[in-house]
Amino acid sequence: MSFPEDLRYTAEHEWARLEDGVVTVGITSYATDQLGDVVFVELPEVGRKLEAMKPFGVVEAVKTVSDLFAPVAGEVVAVNDALSDNPALVNQEPFGGGWMIRIRPADAGAFAKLMSSDDYSRHVEEQHA
Amino acid sequence: MQPTVALKRTPFYEFHRQLGAKLVEFAGFEMPLRYTGDQREHLAVRNAAGLFDISHMGEFRVRGRQAGAFLQRMVTNDVLGAEVGQAVYSPMCRPDGGIVDDLIVYRFADHWMVVVNASTTAKDFAWLKEHVPAEVSIDDDSDDTALLAVQGPRAAEMLRGHIPDAALALGTYRFLEGRLFGAPAIVSRTGYTGEDGFELYFDRAHAAPVWEGLMAAGGAVGLEPVGLGARDTLRLEMGYMLYGNDIDDTTTPIEAGLGWTVKFDAGDFLGRDALLAQKQHGTLRKLVGFALEGRRVPRHDMVIEAEGRPVGVVTSGSFSPSLKQGIGMGYVEPAYARLGTPLEIAANGARLDAKVVKRPFWTHGSRRS
Numbered sequence: 288m289s290f291p292e293d294l295r296y297t298a299e300h301e302w303a304r305l306e307d308g309v310v311t312v313g314i315t316s317y318a319t320d321q322l323g324d325v326v327f328v329e330l331p332e333v334g335r336k337l338e339a340m341k342p343f344g345v346v347e348a349v350k351t352v353s354d355l356f357a358p359v360a361g362e363v364v365a366v367n368d369a370l371s372d373n374p375a376l377v378n379q380e381p382f383g384g385g386w387m388i389r390i391r392p393a394d395a396g397a398f399a400k401l402m403s404s405d406d407y408s409r410h411v412e413e414q415h416a
Numbered sequence: 417m418q419p420t421v422a423l424k425r426t427p428f429y430e431f432h433r434q435l436g437a438k439l440v441e442f443a444g445f446e447m448p449l450r451y452t453g454d455q456r457e458h459l460a461v462r463n464a465a466g467l468f469d470i471s472h473m474g475e476f477r478v479r480g481r482q483a484g485a486f487l488q489r490m491v492t493n494d495v496l497g498a499e500v501g502q503a504v505y506s507p508m509c510r511p512d513g514g515i516v517d518d519l520i521v522y523r524f525a526d527h528w529m530v531v532v533n534a535s536t537t538a539k540d541f542a543w544l545k546e547h548v549p550a551e552v553s554i555d556d557d558s559d560d561t562a563l564l565a566v567q568g569p570r571a572a573e574m575l576r577g578h579i580p581d582a583a584l585a586l587g588t589y590r591f592l593e594g595r596l597f598g599a600p601a602i603v604s605r606t607g608y609t610g611e612d613g614f615e616l617y618f619d620r621a622h623a624a625p626v627w628e629g630l631m632a633a634g635g636a637v638g639l640e641p642v643g644l645g646a647r648d649t650l651r652l653e654m655g656y657m658l659y660g661n662d663i664d665d666t667t668t669p670i671e672a673g674l675g676w677t678v679k680f681d682a683g684d685f686l687g688r689d690a691l692l693a694q695k696q697h698g699t700l701r702k703l704v705g706f707a708l709e710g711r712r713v714p715r716h717d718m719v720i721e722a723e724g725r726p727v728g729v730v731t732s733g734s735f736s737p738s739l740k741q742g743i744g745m746g747y748v749e750p751a752y753a754r755l756g757t758p759l760e761i762a763a764n765g766a767r768l769d770a771k772v773v774k775r776p777f778w779t780h781g782s783r784r785s
Binding site for chain 2: 320323324326327329345347348349350351352378395
């Protein structure tokens with residue numbers, strides 16, 4: 288399995304994209320494949336302070352539920368309101384329209400410490416071995 | 417994680433792989449969880465037709481002059497009251513009323529077939545063997561038997577010409593023997609979805625032509641292969657039991673709301689005294705159905721609370737693709753079992769508002785009664 292090389296990843300299957308000092312967060316195609324049809328995404332409000340690798344929301348699929356983990360600490364500066372009406376975007380475009388929140392990181396260096404695409408691919412393969 | 421035991425495969429395994437199904441371990445078998453998506457597969461069954469591989473289930477043949485009397489003693493429902501060509505759903509209980517399994521008994525002219533859950537096949541076979549009298553024989557045909565279900569409002573239409581015409585006229589829980597794409601088969605008007613449909617039993621040697629024949633015949637009506645994911649949401653919308661979740665050795669048919677399957681007037685059976693006492697004196701818990709008010713979803717093993725304290729536990733919970741909301745079943749103290757009672761589901765820190773509702777949750781199915 289391979290994943291976009293311009294993104295960073297967590298062991299809990301979130302991806303993170305750094306643009307203009309803001310980190311956009313979603314879940315990977317591996318995560319959506321494991322979850323099946325996503326039917327609801329519970330997201331925090333803008334302004335909330337998140338701690339690194341603490342839950343910031345919940346993703347409900349038909350058959351299972353999973354917490355969402357913040358890849359980096361910081362403040363929520365945007366949430367993807369489109370998911371409220373169309374949670375299936377998470378399945379259809381996990382790395383695009385299915386994004387969940389944007390975080391202004393508390394520590395500028397935190398992003399670089401997340402897993403690379405190669406590291407994450409290995410992590411997924413280990414889980415499947 | 418390395419599997420310690422090789423998983424069994426049904427005779428349709430290669431078809432599942434070719435279709436790109438996500439395969440998971442279930443009851444020792446490598447089974448399709450989903451092919452395309454849980455909701456798409458679910459709605460195909462509600463609106464058109466779905467094809468399920470349920471060959472993992474167990475089939476026993478029970479023979480001998482006293483076979484019927486033996487089964488009557490082993491299960492709680494009245495199987496001797498069935499006609500030849502009729503099937504009966506029943507719990508099979510221990511003397512203390514705990515449910516060994518829920519199963520279907522088929523009455524043939526010269527023998528009986530018992531169809532059991534995959535997860536309990538070995539246990540059930542041992543249990544029956546332990547109680548069987550010398551003049552009755554039981555054979556486990558599970559490994560040789562292929563079992564497919566075709567379910568949905570258009571199931572009969574797509575099978576016309578491929579099963580005997582008489583099968584199209586069968587009522588619910590009736591069956592006959594006939595040809596299915598050239599294979600000798602049992603065609604049974606049964607299912608686990610709430611829709612009209614058939615369960616088709618045949619020798620695994622015929623697996624390929626039957627699967628291919630059904631997929632081709634179903635093309636015109638929108639038949640979709642359906643995995644265990646949608647099988648579970650379909651049965652939950654009907655309030656049907658899943659053994660191991662909603663019922664098990666520690667729960668009784670009276671607690672589970674299966675009193676209609678316990679026939680106290682049809683002679684003695686294992687568990688009769690315990691179940692009669694429960695019927696007369698009540699139980700400490702009752703299985704209820706509930707629906708969630710927000711967009712969250714209840715899950716197996718979550719605690720059910722009322723008035724600020726735990727009053728039960730969720731046994732099955734899922735998003736309902738037909739109703740577009742979270743639904744579940746669980747055991748609660750009887751005081752909280754009345755329709756409309758407000759409950760809270762404890763979901764990993766959150767409290768989800770729920771209300772006791774009538775089962776089945778879904779009442780628009782095409783199943784004949």
